[in-house]
Amino acid sequence: MRDAWDAATAPAADQPLAQLVHASRLLGREPSLVLHGGGNTSVKTTVTDLTGEAVDLLHVKGSGWDLATIEVAGFAPLRLDRLRRLLTLERLSDTDMMNELRCASIDAAAPDPSVETLLHALLPHPAVLHSHADALLALTNQPDGAEIVKEVFGESVVVVPYTMPGFDLARRCADIVPRRLSPQTEGVVLLHHGLFTVGVDVEEAYRRHIALITLAERHIADHPPVARTPAGLPPVDPLRLARLRREVSDAAGAPMLLTRYSDPAVQAFLERPDLGAVAARGPVTPDHVLRTKRTPLVGSDVAGYVRDYRRYFDEHRERRGAALTALDPAPRVILDPELGLLTAGRRARDAGIAQDIYRHTIGVIEMAEAIGRYQALPAADIFDVEYWELEQAKLRGGRAAPEFTGEVALVTGAASGIGRACAEALRARGAAVVGVDVDPRIAESGGEDHLGVSADVTDPEAVDAAVRQAVDRFGGIDIVVAAAGVFPDSRRLAELDMSTWRRTMAVNTDSIAYLFSRLHPYLALASRGGRAVVVASKNAPAPGPGAAPYSASKAAVVQLARVAALEWAADGIRVNVVHPDAVFDTALWTDEILQERAGHYGMSVEAYKRRNLLRTEITSARVAELVAVMCSDAFGATTGAQIPIDGGNERVI
Numbered sequence: 001m002r003d004a005w006d007a008a009t010a011p012a013a014d015q016p017l018a019q020l021v022h023a024s025r026l027l028g029r030e031p032s033l034v035l036h037g038g039g040n041t042s043v044k045t046t047v048t049d050l051t052g053e054a055v056d057l058l059h060v061k062g063s064g065w066d067l068a069t070i071e072v073a074g075f076a077p078l079r080l081d082r083l084r085r086l087l088t089l090e091r092l093s094d095t096d097m098m099n100e101l102r103c104a105s106i107d108a109a110a111p112d113p114s115v116e117t118l119l120h121a122l123l124p125h126p127a128v129l130h131s132h133a134d135a136l137l138a139l140t141n142q143p144d145g146a147e148i149v150k151e152v153f154g155e156s157v158v159v160v161p162y163t164m165p166g167f168d169l170a171r172r173c174a175d176i177v178p179r180r181l182s183p184q185t186e187g188v189v190l191l192h193h194g195l196f197t198v199g200v201d202v203e204e205a206y207r208r209h210i211a212l213i214t215l216a217e218r219h220i221a222d223h224p225p226v227a228r229t230p231a232g233l234p235p236v237d238p239l240r241l242a243r244l245r246r247e248v249s250d251a252a253g254a255p256m257l258l259t260r261y262s263d264p265a266v267q268a269f270l271e272r273p274d275l276g277a278v279a280a281r282g283p284v285t286p287d288h289v290l291r292t293k294r295t296p297l298v299g300s301d302v303a304g305y306v307r308d309y310r311r312y313f314d315e316h317r318e319r320r321g322a323a324l325t326a327l328d329p330a331p332r333v334i335l336d337p338e339l340g341l342l343t344a345g346r347r348a349r350d351a352g353i354a355q356d357i358y359r360h361t362i363g364v365i366e367m368a369e370a371i372g373r374y375q376a377l378p379a380a381d382i383f384d385v386e387y388w389e390l391e392q393a394k395l396r397g398g399r400a401a402p403e404f405t406g407e408v409a410l411v412t413g414a415a416s417g418i419g420r421a422c423a424e425a426l427r428a429r430g431a432a433v434v435g436v437d438v439d440p441r442i443a444e445s446g447g448e449d450h451l452g453v454s455a456d457v458t459d460p461e462a463v464d465a466a467v468r469q470a471v472d473r474f475g476g477i478d479i480v481v482a483a484a485g486v487f488p489d490s491r492r493l494a495e496l497d498m499s500t501w502r503r504t505m506a507v508n509t510d511s512i513a514y515l516f517s518r519l520h521p522y523l524a525l526a527s528r529g530g531r532a533v534v535v536a537s538k539n540a541p542a543p544g545p546g547a548a549p550y551s552a553s554k555a556a557v558v559q560l561a562r563v564a565a566l567e568w569a570a571d572g573i574r575v576n577v578v579h580p581d582a583v584f585d586t587a588l589w590t591d592e593i594l595q596e597r598a599g600h601y602g603m604s605v606e607a608y609k610r611r612n613l614l615r616t617e618i619t620s621a622r623v624a625e626l627v628a629v630m631c632s633d634a635f636g637a638t639t640g641a642q643i644p645i646d647g648g649n650e651r652v653i
Contacts, residue, residue: 001030001135001213005206016043016126017059017072019202023129026206028067033131033213035360036353038287039067039194041129042120043202044080055106056080060120062111076113078104083121087174094166094390115390118170122177123188125198127205132194134360135216137284138367140191143375149191152219153212155184162192162377164384165287187212192377193285225370230267236260236339238471242525244334245475247302248344249527251330255406257432258475259351262340269362270337279335282376283357284364286385291354292361294382296333305331316383324387333358346406348432348449348474402430403632407528408474410467412457412515413484415439417586418535421624422481423450429628431479434470436463438484457484457511467518478526479631480519482512482557483535487588490546501549508553509560516564523573530573531631534561535623538581538644542651558642565640574639576630580623581646584609613648 004026011018020043027033027041040061049055058080061067065074082104086092092100094115101113114120120128139148146159158180163169169190177188186208187197195212199205245258272278276298283289294312297305309329317324332354334342343358345351368374376382385391409426413419414435423433432449435442442452451473455462470477486507488500512534523530536554543551558577565575584594598608609617626645629635644652 001032001210001217003207003210005203005210007203010203013201013203016045016202017075019043020059020075020127021070021072023127023202023206024061024067024070027129027131027209028070031356031360032134034067035132035357036291037064037066039129039131040114040116040120041067041202042075042117042127044126047077049106057106058083058117058121060113060117062113063115064111074111076101076110076117077106078113078117078121079106080121083118087118087122087170089167090171092167094388095393097167098390115166116169118167119173119196122170122174123196123198124181125200125205127199127202128196129202129205129209130194130196131209131213132285133213133216134284134364135213135220135367136189136195137192138220138364138371139216140189140193141284141364141368141374141376142372144372145191145375148219148371149189152215153189155182156186157195157212158185158188160188160190162190162381164381164388165193166388166390220367220371223367223370225366228268228271230264230271233262233267233270233340234338236262236472238468239521241339241342241471242476242522244300244302244339244342245344246525246527248330248334249406251302251306252328252344252346254328254346254401255478255527256330256344256346256475257348257351257406257408258334258342258344259348259355260340260342260472260475261355265359265362266341269366270335270340275335275337278365278369278374281374282379282382284361284376286377286382288357288361289382289386290391291332291350291357293332294379294386296335296358297331298335300334300336300339302331305329312379312383316380316387319380319384320387320389322389325392327386342475344475346401347430352448402428404479405430407431407478407526408434408470408476409479409481409631410434410436410470410477410519411481411483412436412511413482413535414452415442415445417483417588418580418583418620418623419481419483421620422483422535422627425621425624425628426479426481426631429632432474434466434474434477436466436484457515458506460514463511463515463518467522471522476525477519477522478528479531479533480515480523481533481535481627481631482515484511485535485537485554487547487550491548492546493548496548504549505553505556508550509556512557513560516560520568520571520573523568524571526572529636530568530571532561532564532568532573532575533627533630534558534575534577535627536561536577536579536642538579538646538649538652540579541642541644542649562640569639574635576635576638576640577642578623578626578630579642579644579646579652580618581644581649581652582609582612583618583620583623585619610647612646613650613653616647618645618647 024041042060059075062076163172197209249256306329343351343354409431411423414423415437423435434451438456440454443454445452453466455466539551540554540558598605
């Protein structure tokens with residue numbers, strides 16, 4: 001483990017909070033130490049309050065902050081004497097403990113303090129840093145983990161047996177740690193949990209942290225894992241993934257995303273002959289259960305996993321001494337030797353975190369098996385964290401998710417104009433979006449919930465590849481918005497260029513016919529029913545002179561949508577059409593063209609934009625809002641409809 005502390009650039013010891021931010025970020029940027037909000041750090045200071053009294057404070061990482069990006073505002077300043085008095089109590093519920101911690105704060109705007117705050121307060125040292133280092137967890141997740149830790153670290157650490165996080169852990173440490181501290185103590189190892197290091201200042205605590213993790217890594221290096229060269233996975237039918245996603249969604253009781261990974265590290269783990277056995281032993285640290293469930297599904301028998309999960313819940317539901325709300329029984333991690341590693345989540349971020357955590361789990365299992373035998377905590381201990389009172393409270397007080405959470409929308413023409421606005425509107429409502437466009441810049445856009453794919457919609461092979469990418473990334477397709485289109489230069493029929501005609505029909509009609517033919521089976525698997533919206537045009541019901549290719553292509557695609565509505569209704573798929581007109585913020589309209597057209601009618605540009613019955617401007621965003629509503633439950637009983645958004649057009653009305 002590289003010591004990244006640079007005395008030349010790091011804050012000085014007389015700036016303890018600045019030092020704490022610096023060290024926290026150094027730890028947080030190293031994934032083998034902390035993951036996704038994990039780990040916590042603190043420093044003790046003395047300040048003078050408004051009355052002139054000196055007050056000893058503990059500044060501890062606040063809930064919701066990530067060590068990699070934390071700032072001073074991310075630390076809760078708490079009265080140290082109050083925290084230490086809490087440690088004298090024999091019993092305290094974790095809910096009451098968190099209330100007491102909030103009440104100990106001297107800043108009403110500060111975040112809720114870490115659930116491990118009392119352990120930071122217990123340790124007498126000015127600086128305390130805590131991580132869940134992979135190397136350390138490989139040592140402690142062993143049948144003889146305590147002995148291995150003592151062998152590796154000697155007298156430099158105090159070893160504490162696993163205890164449920166929260167007040168119980170703080171009390172146990174209060175019973176064990178103070179009488180075992182010595183001048184040689186550099187830290188505390190919590191079995192199956194992580195490492196706390198201490199120091200006279202943050203720099204010392206950081207350097208000790210890195211040094212102890214390095215000792216663990218050297219011990220592991222003396223026991224290298226068995227190297228395996230994977231044979232590779234067979235080609236995967238994307239429809240198989242979509243069916244598996246539907247089963248996971250049904251088990252969860254809500255739409256879920258399912259992301260697939262099949263790199264060599266994953267393949268090597270999947271080829272372990274004891275895969276089922278090692279994967280069933282549980283997470284490397286109990287808090288991972290909140291993201292990955294206790295065990296992954298090995299194979300693809302979702303129904304069997306659901307039965308096992310319900311049995312696990314029934315076996316342990318009385319342990320907490322209170323009525324529990326059962327969590328959904330759907331797997332969050334799937335290990336399938338033919339499909340790869342798949343992770344599920346209501347949001348792309350959730351699936352991504354589950355993937356990240358399980359990759360680290362794979363690494364810890366491999367290291368632990370090389371040392372001896374990977375052994376996680378018993379199922380009962382994992383259950384206690386999964387059904388922790390603090391987590392149950394979140395379920396009772398949680399906010400409703402956006403409407404399209406867990407659903408996948410594929411939008412064509414997504415690089416600009418109406419297509420881009422539709423993609424943004426659907427993402428704003430919780431959907432994961434696959435944006436397809438011929439513009440190669442679409443591939444540069446992205447995010448956890450967005451995949452940009454550069455493809456010509458008139459190329460069947462490119463469309464097939466885009467669908468495969470969409471399913472690999474998110475597990476299926478629930479919504480399709482066909483917004484890709486071209487508007488050729490105005491030309492009378494007597495001057496018609498057939499290549500222009502064919503190109504216009506290919507983009508505006510043929511491509512949608514092909515897309516629909518390929519997407520039907522995915523839309524039929526949508527857990528809330530598939531939805532398709534075709535962005536047509538006012539020119540379909542009211543064609544304009546000089547626009548024969550465009551008008552004809554839009555009329556044809558309307559008929560295509562009507563047929564799809566007829567054929568797909570039995571599968572629960574809704575197909576509707578939107579007819580925009582005079583949408584001037586698209587790539588088709590430049591300032592020069594607007595000036596020319598407005599001048600033709602003797603109008604200002606602003607008046608020309610509002611040349612409709614309602615005298616209102618039609619923008620891409622307004623069209624996108626309508627499209628999003630058409631995909632919502634508000635249109636749950638509507639299919640085959642054609643909705644104008646044109647401000648009122650006399651020729652259409």
